[in-house]
Amino acid sequence: MSNTDYHYILVRYGELSTKGKNRLSFINQLKRNIKEALFQFSALTYQETYDRLYITLNGENPADVSALLQNVFGIISFSWAYQCPSEIDAIAEAATRLAKAESGETFKVIARRHYKLFPMLSDEINRAVAGHILDETSLRVDVHQPDIKVWIEVRQDKTFIMVNMIKGSGGYPVGIGGKAMMMLSGGIDSPVAAYLMMKRGVKVDMIHFASMPYTSAQSLQKVKDLTKLLTPYQSSIRLNVIHFTTIQLAINKVVPESYTITVMRRFMFRIADRLGLDTRCLAIATGESLGQVASQTLDSMRVISAVTSLPVLRPVLTYDKNEIIDCSKRIRTYETSILPFEDCCTIFTPQKPTTKPHLNKVEFYESKLDIEGLINECLSQVDVEYITQKQTAETDDLF
Amino acid sequence: MPNAIYLDYVSSSPVLPEIIADYQRLLTQYYANSDAIHDLGREIASLVALSRTKTAELLDVSARDLFFTSGATESNNAIIKGIAFANRSRGNHLITSSVEHSSVFETFKYLEQNHGFEVTYLDVDKFGQIDLVSLDQSIRPDTTLVSLMAINNETGAQFPVEAIVECVKGHPHTFLHVDGVQALGKYPLDLSRVDAASFSAHKIGGLKGSGLMMVKSHVAMDPLLNGGHQENGRRAGTLNALADIVFAKTLRLSLEHYAANESRIDRMHRRLIEGLDSFGVVHVNSPEHASRYILNFSVDHIPSEILLNALNQRSIYVSAQSTCSYEANTPSRVLTAMGFDRERALNSVRVSLSYLTQNQEIEVFLNALKEIIDYVKH
Numbered sequence: 001m002s003n004t005d006y007h008y009i010l011v012r013y014g015e016l017s018t019k020g021k022n023r024l025s026f027i028n029q030l031k032r033n034i035k036e037a038l039f040q041f042s043a044l045t046y047q048e049t050y051d052r053l054y055i056t057l058n059g060e061n062p063a064d065v066s067a068l069l070q071n072v073f074g075i076i077s078f079s080w081a082y083q084c085p086s087e088i089d090a091i092a093e094a095a096t097r098l099a100k101a102e103s104g105e106t107f108k109v110i111a112r113r114h115y116k117l118f119p120m121l122s123d124e125i126n127r128a129v130a131g132h133i134l135d136e137t138s139l140r141v142d143v144h145q146p147d148i149k150v151w152i153e154v155r156q157d158k159t160f161i162m163v164n165m166i167k168g169s170g171g172y173p174v175g176i177g178g179k180a181m182m183m184l185s186g187g188i189d190s191p192v193a194a195y196l197m198m199k200r201g202v203k204v205d206m207i208h209f210a211s212m213p214y215t216s217a218q219s220l221q222k223v224k225d226l227t228k229l230l231t232p233y234q235s236s237i238r239l240n241v242i243h244f245t246t247i248q249l250a251i252n253k254v255v256p257e258s259y260t261i262t263v264m265r266r267f268m269f270r271i272a273d274r275l276g277l278d279t280r281c282l283a284i285a286t287g288e289s290l291g292q293v294a295s296q297t298l299d300s301m302r303v304i305s306a307v308t309s310l311p312v313l314r315p316v317l318t319y320d321k322n323e324i325i326d327c328s329k330r331i332r333t334y335e336t337s338i339l340p341f342e343d344c345c346t347i348f349t350p351q352k353p354t355t356k357p358h359l360n361k362v363e364f365y366e367s368k369l370d371i372e373g374l375i376n377e378c379l380s381q382v383d384v385e386y387i388t389q390k391q392t393a394e395t396d397d398l399f
Numbered sequence: 400m401p402n403a404i405y406l407d408y409v410s411s412s413p414v415l416p417e418i419i420a421d422y423q424r425l426l427t428q429y430y431a432n433s434d435a436i437h438d439l440g441r442e443i444a445s446l447v448a449l450s451r452t453k454t455a456e457l458l459d460v461s462a463r464d465l466f467f468t469s470g471a472t473e474s475n476n477a478i479i480k481g482i483a484f485a486n487r488s489r490g491n492h493l494i495t496s497s498v499e500h501s502s503v504f505e506t507f508k509y510l511e512q513n514h515g516f517e518v519t520y521l522d523v524d525k526f527g528q529i530d531l532v533s534l535d536q537s538i539r540p541d542t543t544l545v546s547l548m549a550i551n552n553e554t555g556a557q558f559p560v561e562a563i564v565e566c567v568k569g570h571p572h573t574f575l576h577v578d579g580v581q582a583l584g585k586y587p588l589d590l591s592r593v594d595a596a597s598f599s600a601h602k603i604g605g606l607k608g609s610g611l612m613m614v615k616s617h618v619a620m621d622p623l624l625n626g627g628h629q630e631n632g633r634r635a636g637t638l639n640a641l642a643d644i645v646f647a648k649t650l651r652l653s654l655e656h657y658a659a660n661e662s663r664i665d666r667m668h669r670r671l672i673e674g675l676d677s678f679g680v681v682h683v684n685s686p687e688h689a690s691r692y693i694l695n696f697s698v699d700h701i702p703s704e705i706l707l708n709a710l711n712q713r714s715i716y717v718s719a720q721s722t723c724s725y726e727a728n729t730p731s732r733v734l735t736a737m738g739f740d741r742e743r744a745l746n747s748v749r750v751s752l753s754y755l756t757q758n759q760e761i762e763v764f765l766n767a768l769k770e771i772i773d774y775v776k777h
Contacts, residue, residue, distance in 0.1 A: 217436075218441060221441070397421075398449075398644060398648060399647050
């Protein structure tokens with residue numbers, strides 16, 4: 001039995017099955033997301049039933065398809081399915097071949113008749129198929145904890161046989177939960193936070209603050225690379241690059257050193273808020289985790305968030321650094337995140353930033369700045385780029 | 400050259416057509432220094448990084464442990480000298496075998512004669528095999544490095560790398576270096592527990608002057624070349640970036656080609672042995688279970704130089720011993736170590752195959768050899 005003998009991948013939907021009247025929009029979003037994630041396999045065709053999606057392989061390798069499918073949020077599990085005629089001999093023979101190719105010592109047959117006029121009852125099918133497997137292999141039956149489960153679904157014109165169940169990512173289909181403006185610095189935390197937002201079905205737009213020439217082209221490239229690494233989960237990601245140098249220089253001129261970070265963050269949030277409102281975002285999301293650095297104490301968060309009208313979501317707020325690192329390794333952003341390029345937070349870092357900023361002090365320092373003017377100038381020159389999986393570089397064929 | 404028959408692939412191999420095309424394209428576009436921070440330099444650096452990542456995937460190692468070099472000789476020198484010097488405070492004893500490639504063997508001789516290191520050269524038996532028990536017994540508390548090859552370049556004899564790893568890993572103070580030149584692209588090589596390894600591109604359809612070394616991050620190693628911070632400080636000097644960029648594809652294509660032609664080459668290899676055996680005066684020096692890509696033999700009473708000249712006249716190109724250590728009238732060090740007599744070691748000839756080799760070429764070669772033998776006999 002080789003991979004290419006399989007005809008379908010059967011996808012089981014996740015939490016959305018329980019969602020009543022919103023089901024249709026959920027399913028449609030998931031189908032769109034699946035198709036976008038699998039765009040490179042041009043032969044695939046799709047067919048849906050009430051609670052499942054059948055992907056017809058048409059010769060594509062199910063292992064390659066599965067690798068990408070595992071990244072799509074909203075899928076509970078999926079299985080490779082083999083199709084045979086709805087005749088008991090053909091079913092038993094195919095089930096035996098599939099079971100033989102799996103590793104394990106015990107098995108169980110689980111038959112279901114969608115076509116109730118099939119001449120055998122489900123239990124009779126179970127017995128007939130199990131008998132054939134017992135005759136042809138050294139496998140034993142274990143109905144409680146089998147190593148191999150053989151699912152048989154008898155329909156009128158065809159029967160599906162499945163022997164493996166691959167766990168999906170769970171969560172909700174990206175896009176059904178609205179959109180958030182994700183502040184992406186280039187560090188370890190923000191890509192993880194973006195991933196977690198996506199997992200809950202929220203589409204993200206990225207906003208990145210660049211301080212050319214104090215930050216390098218490499219650091220901007222790193223942000224684009226990180227965004228690209230997240231495209232398996234959200235196939236197209238809008239990246240807004242804000243040119244922030246003028247504001248940083250203005251802050252550094254009038255604000256005492258210990259407060260520069262606080263004021264800088266407030267400007268970033270104001271810009272994210274304004275751009276978010278303009279682009280139909282429902283929230284701002286950040287990679288902040290409680291208590292790590294100056295701007296990430298509860299005192300700082302309170303003072304900084306005071307400038308936004310959108311809610312600020314912090315998916316990794318309560319995570320330990322190690323937990324964040326583990327997640328970033330799992331989603332493969334870690335190696336890129338740790339590349340040593342300056343970002344806008346590290347370049348103007350004061351010696352002793354305050355961890356307990358006072359709102360009245362902050363407002364006093366900011367009163368010396370033309371807040372509206374600076375923000376408007378920034379927003380008039382946003383660089384927007386859509387990062388997608390589909391982008392192929394001219395140089396791709398070098399490898 | 401029309402009708403030329405090239406049977407010297409493990410000495411060097413024709414550059415893959417895809418690599419020629421890519422390299423030409425790169426040459427016209429990318430002239431900047433890969434360390435420059437402007438866009439052009441950065442673009443080249445990112446292509447080198449991508450090549451390193453892809454190569455790491457193919458070798459199943461971490462990209463951070465791979466360093467591009469000018470070839471296997473540099474990789475071998477850098478690793479052996481680098482580890483020997485950097486770990487000298489822990490020990491002065493090194494181990495290798497008597498049949499290593501000259502870039503390994505001579506490096507150890509140099510360390511021994513010019514720097515006072517103590518080197519154990521493991522003997523091999525008539526099958527070209529080291530004794531694992533003597534390897535184990537040779538490792539002392541002051542042994543810092545064991546360096547052994549995966550596949551012998553002269554005879555194709557394969558060292559049991561897995562068993563060697565098992566043995567050396569029993570001595571946590573000793574690093575293991577594997578010269579993997581003749582295995583790369585052709586045989587699977589599990590590097591997961593190997594500390595350092597050397598490779599070359601031009602043996603598998605890549606460019607000359609392009610090599611690779613794997614050195615795991617835990618290995619203390621002095622750099623052979625001091626200078627800039629390139630390659631994480633392991634190897635200074637502006638990268639031969641374009642050659643490094645095409646390394647990944649060279650390896651990928653080579654793996655694909657060799658995998659697709661494995662059984663066909665096996666058959667040609669067997670046919671070759673069968674043909675040589677039928678002459679009566681030809682003795683195969685390669686042991687059984689050697690690499691299918693290398694076949695070493697000696698012809699009674701015909702010194703290799705004469706045989707090579709005669710084949711050359713017929714546009715058939717093979718090597719005597721190793722190309723890197725060949726000097727006329729010097730018996731092969733490897734065959735001598737295997738216990739063959741002086742004449743057999745003097746008369747040895749090496750034929751090497753690739754996926755490009757055709758069945759017909761083997762027949763033409765065998766016929767030519769027969770003619771030469773008959774001619775010289777009379």
